[in-house]
Amino acid sequence: MQQTDRFVSLVPVGDLKEGFLSSQVVEGRAVVVARTADGVYVYDATCPHADFQFTAARLRGGCEIECQMHGARFKADATGEVTKGPAKEPLWVLESRVVDGMVEVLLDW
Known part of the structure; x- marks a missing residue:
């Protein structure tokens, strides 16, 4: 089977508030979009620690995503790396x- 990777429109940048996380769905997959002073980043909406679904929220300090279930924190950047446990794995960063003026995400799943 041949897979065709393609970018699809997700949300206008103007609809995203800096310092916040936005919940979106693309091709049936829940994702979250973080807009920081450094840019816009898209992640799978599931916390790698406990499969908790992220929702729209304010970014901690304008640059960290905090899981509402256990308080794990992740960099809202191109790495999604853990900044505070209990999570040990980074967020799944989606290419975007x-x-x-439109945020696009690469469909490669």
Whole structure:
């Protein structure tokens, strides 16, 4: 089977508030979009620690995603790395880009 990777439109950047996490669904998959002073990043919406679903929320300090279940924190950047446990694995960062004011995400799943 041949897989065709393609970018699809997700949300206008203007709809995203800096310092916040936005919940979205693309092709049936729940994702979250973080807008920080450094850019826009898209992640799988599931916390790697306990399979908890992230929802729209304020970013801690404007740059960290905090899991509402156990308080694990992750960098809201291109790495999604853990900054505070109990999580040990980083967020699953999805490849994304901004084109003509629209956040697009690469469908490669």
